Amino acid sequence: MLQIDRWKRILIIGICLLGLAYAMPNLFYKRVEAHNDAVASIEKTGVTTPELDAARGAWPGWLPNGLVNLGLDLRGGAHLLGEVQVDQVYKARMDALWPELRRALAEERATIGAVRRVPAPDGTLAIEIGTPDQIARATEIVRGFSEPVTTLTGTGQSSLAISAQGNTITIGLSEAEKAVTDDRTIQQSLEIIRRRVDEVGTREPTIMRQGEDRILIQVPGIGSADELKALIGTTAKLTFNPVTATGSNPDAAPGLGQVVLPAADQEGVYYTLEDSPVVSGEELTDAMPSTDQNGQPSVDFRFNPTGARKFGAYTSANIGQPFAIVLDNQVISAPVIRQAITTGSGQISGSMDFEEANRLAVLLRAGALPAELTFLEERTVGPELGQDSIDAGRIASAMGFIAVIALMVLSYGLFGVFASVALTINMGLIFGVLSMIGATLTLPGIAGIVLTIGMAVDANVLVFERIREELRTARGPARAIELGYEKAMSAIVDANITTLIIAAILFVLGSGPVKGFAVTLTIGIVTSVFTALYVTRLMTVTWFERTRPRQIEV
Structure with a gap:
């Protein structure tokens, strides 16, 4: 039927x-899109304007x-193909390992003699000891910092490749550890880029890995490739470094373990800093645009408990000494420590407008890119x-x-x-x-x-x-x-x-x-x-x- x-x-x-x-x-489309953008903006900021109210009311909420x-x-937008400079991560790993090795070797100074770092290629750490016949003991101490590689392809291998010759120990990452580090660096870069792009409210970006060390970024609705590069092309690497000297010579030769960086808002001023930071941006938990005591744009930040403890300990022990806040290899501020800062919070101020302060807060919240991103291809598709x-x-x-x-x-x-x-x-x-x-x-x-x-x-x-x-x-x-x-x-x-x-x-x-x-x-x-x-x-x-x-x- x-x-x-x-x-x-x-x-x-x-x-x-x-x-x-x-x-x-x-x-x-345009009316509903304006309604959605207005609702998202009001929910995010809690601020309502007549324009936002009008856009929200242009489409019934039910x-x-x-x-x-x-x-x-x-829609038009920007297309970027970037290459992650993973070699920089190897160097950062060795730079971070040196202070720990120095402390461990210094405890046996009576046996192995004086310990110092000697020049070596990037990504490699070379350590010279004072007593050559104790090189085996020094190597054994160094091997204590090597860990097993936990991937299937790296089973049975260690994270560090260590060799000794004469009175010099050379340390680098093993091939298995490099493969793990490369993959982790790319994944971390993908996540950070995605957070940065999502924070500014763009629509449905395409962010994906291509090949071993490249990332494809396509963002509809953004004005140009330059605008997109300004957002994601900055490493936004924030560190807090001790200041050893101030001068006007950019070619001054720093000591071993030191670096010379320019001031961001003072032309002709250069700071000699300890290369190893006391605290890094990775230990930030929040960053918000604000104003300083003079009503100028600034960024308030807050550390996690580990960062707050290290920051408090250093400022307590170095009252009266200058302390550099470094962003992407520029000293944006070098205040003198007046008192111990144990609250785990602080403020970045300088020559910036409110838009720049907001962008800096976005970058710091998203986190620092683990390595520099070099753009191999960029394209703008007009609307x-x-x-x-x-x-x-x-x-x-x-x-x-x-x-x-x-x-x-x-x-x-x-x-x-x-x-x-x-x-x-x-x-x-x-x-x-x-x-x-x-x-x-x-x-x-x-x-x-x-x-x-x-x-x-x-x-x-x-x-x-x-x-x-x-x-x-x-x-x-x-x-x-x-x-x-x-x-x-x-x-x-x-x-x-x-x-x-x-x-x-x-x-x-x-x-x-x-x-x-x-x-x-x-x-x-x-x-x-x-x-x-x-x-x-x-x-x-x-x-x-x-x-x-x-x-x-x-």
Whole structure:
């Protein structure tokens, strides 16, 4: 019997209405986008302005407000390909290891003699002892700082490669430890870049690893590649170093374990600092833009318990001595310690405006990049080009949509009209699902939607052709329609499952654009099967119940 239960009808209609409701905000894209941005800004800052109120009120809060995010090629934005200088991490590891080794070796000064660091290539630590015949004992102490590498490929290896010759011990990272360090550095860089980009409210950035030491960054909606580089290209490495001397000669030769750095806001002033910091930005827990006692822009920061303890101990022992705050190899402030600072908090002030103070706070909150990022490729996609892509996609979709509808109506008459209405609902459901999951639409994604328009009526064609065959043998049109849907089901399922398998392979093995195509294709397959088997059938059954024709033409 040709019928559909009432609960099934309610469910089908409900799914269609829900999908179309979630797709509707995309018809008012700019208004809804302004509403979402205003709501996010008010929630984040707690500050409301007339402009924000107007933007928030431009779209009813009780309606869905999810949008299909536009990718870089549709919205315009910036594209960067950066290479992480992992060698810098090796040097930092050796520099951090030296103070610990110096203390451990100094405890046995009576046996091994005086200990000093001698020049060595970056990433290598060379230590000279005073008693050459005790080199074995010194090497044994150094080996105590080496740890097993915990990865599967590094099983049985140590973290340090140690060699001794004469009275000199040379220390570096082992190859297994370098591989682990490289992977950790890239992952840390990815996370820090993602936090920095997300903090400024950009939409759906693409941040992914490419190769062994490269990172691809694509941020839609940002003004230029230079603006993006200003945000993520800064290492934002904050350290607090003891000051040993102040002068005006940038070429002054520092002592071993020291470095000469310029003042950020005083031209011609250079500071000689201890290379090993007392506290680093990694021990910061928070940073917020603020104002100093003179009402000038500044940044307030707070250390974690470990950093607060080290900061308090140093300031207690060095009252009256200058102390440098270093950001990206520039001394932004070198105050004299007036009293012990045991609260674990402080303030950075200097020649900065409020925008720079806010950006510095963002960078410090996100953390320092573990190594410098060198940009190998940069590209800015203008919004005009993105709009051209959107317009071209609309034209392609409209032409395909009209052609499919014309073919279906001419081929199947009233049943073709049902299929065309279902195709319209199908397009709405695709955008509704994309909006619900917060997907990003790119040009390949539009290609997937255009392909879906052509494929969406395949199931209807199979059903209608099967109904035509059944009309020759079945007892009446109702039975022919019922058998048409039943016998076409296996072919429809087979065809769409194979396409879903291909889409899954594209998603797993493909890069960003290919993944976008696979996502829209997968959603389109699911929604087209739903509309062909249920929405079209519901319309056909409803029409048949009202008209009760004795004969039908398909």
